[in-house]
Amino acid sequence: MKEIVKKVLPLSLIVALRFFGLFIVLSVLSQYAIELKGGTAFLAGIAVGGYAFTQALLQVPFGVLSDKIGRKKSILIGLLLFAAGSVICAVADNIYMLLLGRFLQGAGAIGSVVTAMIADYVREDERAHAMAVMGMVIALSFAAAMIIGPIIGGLYSVKALFWLTAVLAILALAILFSAVGEPPKIVHHYSEEEAKIKHVFKDKDLVRMYITFLFHSSTMAIAFFLIPIIMKQKFGMGPETYWKVYLPAVIFGIVAMAPAAILGEKYHKGKEVFIASIIFIALSFLLMGYSNSFLLFAVGAVFFFIGFNMFEPLLQSFVSKFAKVHQKGAALGVANTFAYVGIFLGGAIGGLLYQYFHENGVAIFVLMVCIIWIFWIVGMRNPGVRANLFLDFENFDKEKLSGLKVVEGITDFYVNETEKIIVVKYDKEKLDEDYIKEFLKK
Numbered sequence: 001m002k003e004i005v006k007k008v009l010p011l012s013l014i015v016a017l018r019f020f021g022l023f024i025v026l027s028v029l030s031q032y033a034i035e036l037k038g039g040t041a042f043l044a045g046i047a048v049g050g051y052a053f054t055q056a057l058l059q060v061p062f063g064v065l066s067d068k069i070g071r072k073k074s075i076l077i078g079l080l081l082f083a084a085g086s087v088i089c090a091v092a093d094n095i096y097m098l099l100l101g102r103f104l105q106g107a108g109a110i111g112s113v114v115t116a117m118i119a120d121y122v123r124e125d126e127r128a129h130a131m132a133v134m135g136m137v138i139a140l141s142f143a144a145a146m147i148i149g150p151i152i153g154g155l156y157s158v159k160a161l162f163w164l165t166a167v168l169a170i171l172a173l174a175i176l177f178s179a180v181g182e183p184p185k186i187v188h189h190y191s192e193e194e195a196k197i198k199h200v201f202k203d204k205d206l207v208r209m210y211i212t213f214l215f216h217s218s219t220m221a222i223a224f225f226l227i228p229i230i231m232k233q234k235f236g237m238g239p240e241t242y243w244k245v246y247l248p249a250v251i252f253g254i255v256a257m258a259p260a261a262i263l264g265e266k267y268h269k270g271k272e273v274f275i276a277s278i279i280f281i282a283l284s285f286l287l288m289g290y291s292n293s294f295l296l297f298a299v300g301a302v303f304f305f306i307g308f309n310m311f312e313p314l315l316q317s318f319v320s321k322f323a324k325v326h327q328k329g330a331a332l333g334v335a336n337t338f339a340y341v342g343i344f345l346g347g348a349i350g351g352l353l354y355q356y357f358h359e360n361g362v363a364i365f366v367l368m369v370c371i372i373w374i375f376w377i378v379g380m381r382n383p384g385v386r387a388n389l390f391l392d393f394e395n396f397d398k399e400k401l402s403g404l405k406v407v408e409g410i411t412d413f414y415v416n417e418t419e420k421i422i423v424v425k426y427d428k429e430k431l432d433e434d435y436i437k438e439f440l441k442k
Contacts, residue, residue, distance in 0.1 A: 008118050010179035012134040014075065015114045016141035017172040018082060021165030022051065022105070023145035025089075026224040027246060028153040028161075028239045030351075031232050037094040041229075045351020049221045050099050051085070051106030052343030058109040059340060063116065063333020071117040075176055078110030083169035090162035101162070106340070108169075112332035117180075119320045119328050139254055139312060146246040154240025200331040206322045208380040209315070212274065213335045214342040215373045216311050219281050219366055221346030223304050226288060226354065226362055234359075235294050245301050253305030261313035270314050274377045280307030282370035289363025389433050391422040396440040398422050404439065407431070 026048065033044035066074040085104030092098040115134070122130040153161055201207060231237040231245060260277070264270035280303050287300025316332065323331035353361045401422065404410045409431030413424045424436050 008121065008130045008133045009137070010175055011114050011118050011121075012137040014079075014172045014175055014180075015111065015134065016137045017168045017175075018079070018108075018110070019138055020141040020145050021082070021086065021168045023142050024149040024152075024165065025158060025161045027146055027149040027242060028158055028228055030225045031228045031239075032153070032158040033095060033098060034229075036092070036098060039095045040351075041355035042348070042351040043095050043099070045221075045225050045347040045349070045354070046344075047095065047098055047102055047347070048225045048351070049344040049347020050102035052217070052221070052340035052347070054103045054106035055109045055111075055340035056337050056344060058107055059112055059337040060330065060333040062109045063112040063330050063336075066113040066116060067330065071113050071120070072176060072180065074113045075110050075117075076173065078108035078113070079169050079173050079176070080108070081105075082108035082110075083166045086162050086166035086169060090159050090166065092159075105165075109336070109340075111339075112336040115316050115320070115332050115336075116328045119332075134316070136257070139257060139309065143250040143254055146250045147243050150239045150242035150246065154238055154242075200323065200327050200334050203322055204379075205381055206319065206331060206335075208376060209319050209322065210335055210338040211376055212311075212373070213315060213339040215369060215376075216308070216315065217339040217342035218346030218349075219285075219304075219369065220308055221343040222350035222362060222366060223284075223288075223301075223308075225347055225350040226359060227301055229354070230288065230297065230359060234292075235297070245298050248298070249301045249305040252302045253309035256306045256310050257313050260310035264314040265317065270318060271377060271380050273310055273314065274380075275374055277307040277310040278370050278373050278377070280304070280310070282367050285363040285366040289359040387426055387428045387433070389424040389426065389436055391424070391437065391440060393420045393422070395442060396422055396437070397442045398440075400440050404436070407436075407439070410436075 030044045030048050033039050033047040034041060062074055062078060082105050085101045085107065088101030088104060089098055090101075092101055118130055118134060149161060152164070227245065228239075228242065231242055232239075237244075260273045264273045284300045284302075284304035284307060287296050287303065289300075291297050291300065315335075319332055319335045320328055349365070350362055353365055398415050401413055401415070404413050404424065409427045409429075411425045411427060413422070415422055422440065424440075426433070426436060
């Protein structure tokens, strides 16, 4: 476990610093954007989810680019774009300049690249622990941002938060070149035709995960649009007091992550965890949208953070398990594209619905989304049925691997030249590991 942490922690810190920069403004941005010159509820919603528009456009290209030119070069480009966008947001004096900066922040679409790099570093059977480390670091950055953001925004200004974000992007660059090594050399046995983007849509379970990313992120954007506005306009709270809602919500959300990860990864109950999470999210919006009591509103915010965070340890891990090795960058890119489309649509739809139907209309919309979401999840298989087999070069022949392409139940195979092992992924319901060992035996 210590070795996994050593490999994953620097990359996790890079992601965490970037997400901290995004999270720290989310807690106060919607009300700030409405008050800017030219601001409306709809444009404020675009400001909340605007960075996700360019993320959605560039997530797949960044993922594919990382498979071709290398992960570190792609991360460098993304962090520089993110820093530039943060500076523009910091100097913006009207809603349209703020939107420009938010779009440029999103152009640094490195989420899938970092996740793919982590997947490169660790073996299949260690990936759950690696993703858990990354998830925990991101969760801590999320928790800190929810508390620090409103305080700094209230005592100084939201502009100060954007300047801080630019500084954090530079710090992430320093970590990239001082603490992140090169990933191991992986050799796969697939043709260029098989590596095209269209093939990451052939796995039905992967597609179910893509849509889950869409719904998960859209409800997040709607929540972060709605919560600050209700606190300010319905309950008369200033940004410096938002922590009274965010602090307990964040604490309960973090606590919920551990049992969700254990049930999903160790006991293969990911589908059941997802359904429970969706129920929490639906209840949260009903409480926030229809309650005139501050206490019930705060309970609704807590429910949202619980439901949202229960997904976090499992989403990236499940995609990396379902995807083939040569498609990891592309598959994670597609998943994150769906996530960022969801954030953009959530912010825009949330702002539009609030402008005409207020918080009640927003709550009903999210309830309908959650009902559809549950039906979508029911048909998904847990990735626990897919096992991993690790075979050494000394006893097994890597030259025989191509013959596994025609064997039913084989989902993926590749060679890790650095560690001198053959890795075979297979469906336990269709194939026994002894057959594979006999097939590849020297």
